[in-house]
Amino acid sequence: MTGKQAPGGYLVEARDVIRSFGQTQALRGAGLTVAAGEILAVMGPSGSGKSTLLHCLAGILTPDSGEIWFNGCRIDTLSETERSALRRDHFGFVFQFGQLVPELTAEENVALPLLLAGARRAQALAAARPWFGRLGLDGLEGRRSGELSGGEAQRVALARGLVTKPQVLFADEPTGSLDSLTGENVMNLLTVAARESRTTVILVTHEPRVAAYADREVIVRDGKVNSLIPAPGPAAAS
């Protein structure tokens, strides 16, 4: 990973990103800056391009044109292998449906990113365990995903997203499959945990009550980002 310093010195930045799927242009010159430690909500109607933007920022998709920067490095020009390593080492993910591995116990699911990164099994499970107390999941370590409620499964997925102590947690509609009280519980745990560990969070949601947990919001409309509140300067956020 080489490259000049990210313009502005933000932790995550998208510059003039264009991304199409076939004939459909999902992003049409999207730009965004995120300061270290910020919790940012990315809002917008269905089909506005907000999930595509998240996938580009996380190095899952590469833009057709434009630039994606992370921590001073341009990441859209990296190889798939390098981006995969970047995601594993620096990013965490939570999706709408927890997407736990059904054959594994809750504890093994949480430990999975550490195991995939080469940690020894005992070491990975030891690192996973404290998350169960922290997220109100005590006693559920040995359950498989089919034996968990929706809220429990989503909290396990959140623990899995945070267990590697990522610099950035990407969350795509993390409460979308939950009822509102359970969803708020997950959002509260997510934001408290992220603030404690100074993890930057980029949260895609169409729900205002979920976005209200973030520090600020941007709106994606017609593939462009409308940001009324600017990101705090990197100095202020560090």
Add this chain to the structure above:
Amino acid sequence: MSVPLTLLGLLEREPSHGYDLKRDYDTYFGRGKPLPFGQVYATLGRLARDGKVIAGQAEPGAGPDRKRYVITEAGATEFETWLAEPVEPEPHLQTVLFAKVVLALMLGRNAGRYLDTQRAEHLRRMRELTDLKHSGNLIDAMLADHGLFHLEADLRWIDQTAARLDALAKVVRP
């Protein structure tokens, strides 16, 4: 809903008689509660006294009032300020939000930008209530929830309206 500011907005479009103002007010903003003529003229009288409109000479013809009213610089400034600023977020705002959107479209202003500003203001208030919910007791949390659900309803309306501005513009600017 502010009658004086709405009338100023209608006058910003073009100088008008009291009758025209009442007709347009009832069409767009009355919704089952027409503005009484007495209130139209009383309001215009106060606006004239405060230097926000000027009443022209009475024109010849039948009818109770044949004066044409023109907005002044002071009136236009007050109206523009009101139009651009977001409303303090609280439940049951739809009449004010709606009036601002319709007047902005009628006058060819950027209604989308107004809605964006209002959305940001609503979300700012929702963040305050969310903080209160997690720092206060259960009673605070339940009161905060009541506010949050109502503000969310407003926001859904704001989003739907933003998606329909082109169609609405055709209705209010025939």
